[in-house]
Amino acid sequence: MSETKRTKIAQVLKHHAESGIGNTINIKGWVRTKRGNKNVAFIAVNDGSSINSIQVVADLANFSEEVMKLVTTGSCISVNGILVESPGSGQAVEIHAKEIEVYGTADAETYPLQKKGHTLEFLREIAHLRPRTNTFGAVLRIRHHVAFAIHKYFNDRGFYYLHTPIITGSDAEGAGAMFHVTTLDLNNIPKTAEGEVDFKEDFFGKSTNLTVSGQLEGELGAMALSEIYTFGPTFRAENSNTPRHLAEFWMIEPEMAFYDITDNMDLAEDFVKYIIRHVLDHCYDDLEFLQKMYDNELISRLNFVIENNFERLSYTRAIEILTASKQKFEFPVAWGIDLQAEHERYLVEQHFKKPVILTDYPKDIKAFYMKQNDDGKTVRAMDVLFPRIGEIIGGSQREENYEKLKARIAELGIPEKDMWWYLETRKFGTAPHSGFGLGFERMILFVTGMANIRDVIPFPRTPQNAEF
Numbered sequence: 046m047s048e049t050k051r052t053k054i055a056q057v058l059k060h061h062a063e064s065g066i067g068n069t070i071n072i073k074g075w076v077r078t079k080r081g082n083k084n085v086a087f088i089a090v091n092d093g094s095s096i097n098s099i100q101v102v103a104d105l106a107n108f109s110e111e112v113m114k115l116v117t118t119g120s121c122i123s124v125n126g127i128l129v130e131s132p133g134s135g136q137a138v139e140i141h142a143k144e145i146e147v148y149g150t151a152d153a154e155t156y157p158l159q160k161k162g163h164t165l166e167f168l169r170e171i172a173h174l175r176p177r178t179n180t181f182g183a184v185l186r187i188r189h190h191v192a193f194a195i196h197k198y199f200n201d202r203g204f205y206y207l208h209t210p211i212i213t214g215s216d217a218e219g220a221g222a223m224f225h226v227t228t229l230d231l232n233n234i235p236k237t238a239e240g241e242v243d244f245k246e247d248f249f250g251k252s253t254n255l256t257v258s259g260q261l262e263g264e265l266g267a268m269a270l271s272e273i274y275t276f277g278p279t280f281r282a283e284n285s286n287t288p289r290h291l292a293e294f295w296m297i298e299p300e301m302a303f304y305d306i307t308d309n310m311d312l313a314e315d316f317v318k319y320i321i322r323h324v325l326d327h328c329y330d331d332l333e334f335l336q337k338m339y340d341n342e343l344i345s346r347l348n349f350v351i352e353n354n355f356e357r358l359s360y361t362r363a364i365e366i367l368t369a370s371k372q373k374f375e376f377p378v379a380w381g382i383d384l385q386a387e388h389e390r391y392l393v394e395q396h397f398k399k400p401v402i403l404t405d406y407p408k409d410i411k412a413f414y415m416k417q418n419d420d421g422k423t424v425r426a427m428d429v430l431f432p433r434i435g436e437i438i439g440g441s442q443r444e445e446n447y448e449k450l451k452a453r454i455a456e457l458g459i460p461e462k463d464m465w466w467y468l469e470t471r472k473f474g475t476a477p478h479s480g481f482g483l484g485f486e487r488m489i490l491f492v493t494g495m496a497n498i499r500d501v502i503p504f505p506r507t508p509q510n511a512e513f
């Protein structure tokens with residue numbers, strides 16, 4: 046085949062006037078569909094650069110039957126052809142093929158995506174191929190744009206990207222059950238004289254785990270660089286089989302010196318609105334596709350969230366509202382309970398009909414590091430609750446007082462020897478500071494309108510599932 050520089054299909058479709066009607070171009074990609082008659086074949090080719098495929102028209106007089114037989118749904122081809130304005134509806138331009146090279150065939154009998162309309166459940170079983178569907182193409186492109194927007198947001202505001210460790214020696218965060226990291230021989234575990242696992246023999250000489258949050262280390266960064274954020278994988282061995290939990294997910298955790306809880310809420314609200322605006326500005330074709338397929342209110346919901354102030358109220362006030370509502374909840378409401386998704390969604394979807402930020406939670410249901418209020422009962426926590434999702438962000442102002450933090454650690458029975466480095470930040474140059482964690486996949490759920498968190502990450506890890 047003659048040498049022509051490849052043009053991405055998105056480029057061809059977007060800038061067809063510039064790429065030049067009448068010019069010979071090359072495109073490469075995977076065949077989505079092939080139809081036609083005995084004279085001509087219409088081949089839709091997609092290279093992932095856009096939700097839209099380009100139509101390749103092949104005059105069968107110019108191609109051997111042998112080659113055309115190999116051009117089937119799922120095969121990968123390279124096409125040289127002339128870009129022309131399309132007479133058909135549905136596309137502005139098409140390519141009249143001069144040469145076609147088949148890079149890889151896809152046997153029609155066995156290619157799992159031969160037919161359209163597979164369920165999302167089935168697609169999870171073929172996670173190695175599902176990026177080739179329109180749905181996952183759209184989700185993965187949006188995922189990329191959100192990640193990029195997050196880095197841009199913080200970079201533009203002088204926050205530094207801090208890489209916190211994935212393997213941690215502290216298991217005191219209390220954010221969730223942890224996965225052990227070990228090189229010990231599980232068939233021959235070394236034991237101490239007391240009969241316990243001898244972690245001195247282990248790789249790090251101590252018990253280690255996969256991180257459940259980068260926050261504690263993030264705080265160390267904020268106490269030097271003022272404003273940092275982390276963006277990394279997070280692991281929780283919780284057996285919660287819900288549409289909102291993964292065992293491996295990504296979290297963004299900004300941590301800011303000199304921010305109080307109000308500054309923290311202002312940042313969280315501005316940040317999520319920025320992400321949504323970025324997606325509306327950069328992923329409109331994909332959003333329209335997802336709206337048509339899965340969620341007919343998607344785009345209006347995204348616009349609604351950026352146009353309205355989030356409702357801010359205390360946990361205590363929220364409990365009053367839930368109690369006064371005549372709603373039947375599966376989990377009964379009383380001051381002190383950890384709010385369930387059903388409660389959070391009632392507040393957001395039924396009562397306020399917009400995102401809500403709850404503050405000042407009972408200290409017993411929140412982490413040890415949150416700043417204690419003067420009432421002795423509540424801490425300066427803030428959770429951001431979204432429609433369809435429930436909790437999307439959890440954060441707080443941190444306790445910066447050495448004595449109070451030390452007392453709380455003792456009260457909860459957390460071994461001080463594991464926390465000495467964290468406590469030292471309060472001993473040397475402590476400062477008021479705040480931060481929060483945004484669950485990346487929960488944000489992607491919200492902006493894509495998808496219903497299950499397994500469908501917004503390329504290779505989901507959930508209980509009993511780590512095939513791909």
Ligand code: ATP
Binds near residue numbers: 486
């Ligand atoms: P939830 O109550 O929903 O289980 P959490 O209170 O345990 O969440 P945090 O420890 O506050 O969560 O974590 C910060 C954010 O990380 C949450 O607001 C959420 O967006 C996200 N998140 C937490 N756990 C998971 C998970 N298992 N899978 C995906 N995202 C998660």
Ligand code: MN
Binds near residue numbers: 436438439440
């Ligand atoms: Mn939380």
